[in-house]
Amino acid sequence: MDKTQNHQQHFHSLDDIAARREVLLKGMNKDQKEIGLLWNAMFKPEKKTRQKGFTLSSVLSSSVGIIDGALFAWKIYRKFKR
Template structure:
């Protein structure tokens, strides 16, 4: 880096240094919040919008699966009842 691109600030008192420190801490916290939000947004699963038909279909599939399991259990019970 050259001296032209570097930003040099002169401080005349401890108060100037503490003010600069507070300003930098605010910037760092703001940047951390932004980066945290972007990170969470990147890895958060997207919300799926479910339609009424899909909910009904899911309930129907589950119900049919339970009924099929019950019928299978009844057939096994009758077969091995002896």
């Protein structure tokens, strides 16, 4: 079969057109549902599994950041106190 050949359908009544329309609508709705599922799966955030070691490291990291900020604020306070 030649790829450049035009695929034209011949309809003999309005019922043929309505039947073809229903078939196309069902196919479009099916495709739309599949695309929606794939789209949601692509952008759905992954569930994070919390592990004890990672929780402890995040607490330590936050604590070090807070202490570092407090020491910096104290250093700036002493410098501009004069």
